[in-house]
Amino acid sequence: MKSRTVRRHIRESFKSLSRNGWMTFASVSAVTVTLLLIGVFIVIMMNLNQLADNIENDVEIKVVAEPGASEVEVQELLKEVKETPGVAEVKYSSRKQELERMIQSFGDELALYKQDNPLGDALYVKADDPKNTASIANEISTYTYTFDVEYGEGKVEKLFNVLKIGRNVGLGLILALLFTAMFLISNTIRLTIVARRTEIDIMKLVGATDSFVRIPFMLEGVWLGIFGAVLPMTLMTIFYSKLYDFWEGRLQNQLFHLLDPNPFLLQLNFLLLFVAVFIGVWGSFMSVRKFLKS
């Protein structure tokens, strides 16, 4: 193909967009609406995912040593715990520190226990994979100098299950949404091309090859995608930045942080643009192919 023909196709695709007025508008709107849905959904899902990660990483096992255990015995327990498979990190907290912490949370009445501290030394354990928390806790509970193991048993497991289901459902929804979008948009584009079926027939009758007919249509798909993506990309950028500033400004020290707009917004916009162009080209390609065959 000569370069002037490439230029001709580009010119032709823009001309066709403007001369097909409301059809163009319909297709662009379809892309816009779908991308907005997808965008909002991705923002929610990705942040939930982030929340899940935060919570997972926050799961700790508290191991309480026998209150009567000697310093050497506690050291032995510490060594044992550290060597337990799957343990990533162990923090030691003395019985004194533990009592201070309790006094801080429950009040000075507990200060009288300072005379005769009933607490044992504590170890805070993190698993390398949060899913192993339960099995590690079980293992540690069998050690000689372990007095008690706490990790919010059932609760953690339930949380994991909920998160897992949530993620899968979200992923499923995104896929379903994507398919609906493709269907919706390809249908809109197909409609506009059905209206041009006679045009395609005429083009072929005066000697146009398949690709000569197809390329301007596919370029139109590209522009439709890009035009359709502009509004969703802009809106997502503005609203997410605003939301982020609001959230991080007001609710500092929160367990949950929103994803940083940089690079998240960049990735999101890139994805939206890619999806839009892909849908546009794919829709055009499929529809034109149908008519070229006949």
Add this chain to the structure above:
Amino acid sequence: MIVMKNVYKKYPNGVVASNGIHVEIEKGEFVYVVGPSGAGKSTFIKMMYREEVPSSGLIYFNNTELTKMHRKDVPYLRRQIGVVFQDFKLLPKLTVYENIAYALEVIEESPSVIRQKVTEVLKLVGLTRKTRMFPNELSGGEQQRVSIARSIVNQPKLVIADEPTGNLDPETSWEIMKIFERINAQGTTIIMATHNKDIVDNQPHRVIQIEGGLITRDEHEGEYSNEI
């Protein structure tokens, strides 16, 4: 230039529009195709540029056999044949100028050559003042002239015209005939289906008469009708 051997065409609805046609048309000839409405003239013509494919029989265009032609070769056949369609077949979203230019764009002609050739042919058919109009803004006769202009713009060796004067007043019809005569004199083969007795009788050429899908008359310098 065109040879048909025992061509038979049955449409999917059961109508037999060609019922065993034998014909040979030489390079440089000027041929009228006459016959009553529904006789099969358009079908006869459409098979030459492969808009229709015969159910059986053989068609040669310059030694290329058309019935077995590969799909992807069809555009290259059509570029060698200028066709004036009975229903014009103009692209509705393109202007007069762009419609004619399209036939040159498909062969990747350069913009300057396109401009020059289109302007020339527009002058020839007398449409220089309507170049920016869209087909639906034109009268039937004007659309027909655009269709004629498009068919001859890339100087094909064969021009096939299906009732090119059907919507034209007698004066414009003669203008169009002059154009056809001129390009025929330059060696272009013309095949023209027509109901215009006046033209056929006054501008004698070979006449092929089709009735009921069969060639019933083929005369060297015939008249429109052999009955008085």
